[in-house]
Amino acid sequence: MSIAPSSPRRPPEPAVCSSTPEHADVETASEAYARRFTGAVGAWFLETQQSATLHMLAPYRAATLLDVGGGHGQVTAALVAGGYRVTVFGSAECCRRRVEPFVAAGTCRFESGDLLRLPFPARSYDVVLSYRLLPHVAGWRQLLAELARVARHAVLIDVPTRASVNRLAPWLFALKKRVEGNTRSFRVFDEQEVVEVLESAGLAADDRYAQFLLPMALHRALRAPALSSTSERAFRAVGATARFGSPVILKFVRRHP
Numbered sequence: 229m230s231i232a233p234s235s236p237r238r239p240p241e242p243a244v245c246s247s248t249p250e251h252a253d254v255e256t257a258s259e260a261y262a263r264r265f266t267g268a269v270g271a272w273f274l275e276t277q278q279s280a281t282l283h284m285l286a287p288y289r290a291a292t293l294l295d296v297g298g299g300h301g302q303v304t305a306a307l308v309a310g311g312y313r314v315t316v317f318g319s320a321e322c323c324r325r326r327v328e329p330f331v332a333a334g335t336c337r338f339e340s341g342d343l344l345r346l347p348f349p350a351r352s353y354d355v356v357l358s359y360r361l362l363p364h365v366a367g368w369r370q371l372l373a374e375l376a377r378v379a380r381h382a383v384l385i386d387v388p389t390r391a392s393v394n395r396l397a398p399w400l401f402a403l404k405k406r407v408e409g410n411t412r413s414f415r416v417f418d419e420q421e422v423v424e425v426l427e428s429a430g431l432a433a434d435d436r437y438a439q440f441l442l443p444m445a446l447h448r449a450l451r452a453p454a455l456s457s458t459s460e461r462a463f464r465a466v467g468a469t470a471r472f473g474s475p476v477i478l479k480f481v482r483r484h485p
Contacts, residue, residue: 246320252364257299257323268453280437291354297361299323351380363414376429431480438473
């Protein structure tokens with residue numbers, strides 16, 4: 229399955245093209261960010277994320293799906309191929325670049341606006357998804373509340389958790405920056421604090437999938453996808469990934485549909 233369509237060469241993107249208070253998705257929708265996921269290791273990262281996502285979405289065939297901050301296009305191809313009716317929402321029009329081929333083909337819609345005040349009625353999408361965004365948003369509680377408000381059935385988010393090697397993030401950041409080049413600081417969460425916010429919005433925790441035990445930056449540095457995949461399968465088999473892995477994809481469902 230194609231992870232994302234190839235894009236023509238473009239001029240350098242502006243650091244910020246959004247006037248909204250929260251615009252972390254401008255960077256994740258950039259070509260520079262996409263380069264972190266090129267090559268065999270990057271493809272393995274995205275395949276892991278896509279597989280877990282499609283598994284969690286299985287009860288909602290042909291559902292309407294809002295991907296908030298999804299201009300990175302990391303799951304767009306998989307969602308479209310799976311028959312979901314996808315709308316990608318970004319903080320600015322520039323966040324549509326990597327999903328433009330899908331928009332042009334009529335298989336995906338794109339809208340932009342304030343991430344903390346989504347311009348949609350309550351429960352207007354069957355499922356709301358948001359990856360690569362929450363750790364970079366100062367008003368993360370408000371963002372979660374908005375995701376929950378707009379979702380009819382379920383919310384999927386990814387979260388870097390403190391119960392993982394991320395606990396060492398302040399000390400490992402310099403190494404991560406050397407490996408990834410354009411990395412940025414991010415919030416690490418206690419999983420329970422995320423659960424509490426969404427429970428207060430009427431959702432209940434339903435499923436979780438911890439993606440990797442070892443840091444993604446380490447796998448990038450190794451440049452050995454076969455070794456990385458084999459080691460991560462071994463960690464998962466003994467239960468270490470479920471307990472200490474990160475980032476974690478969390479699925480929440482509405483208590484009273």
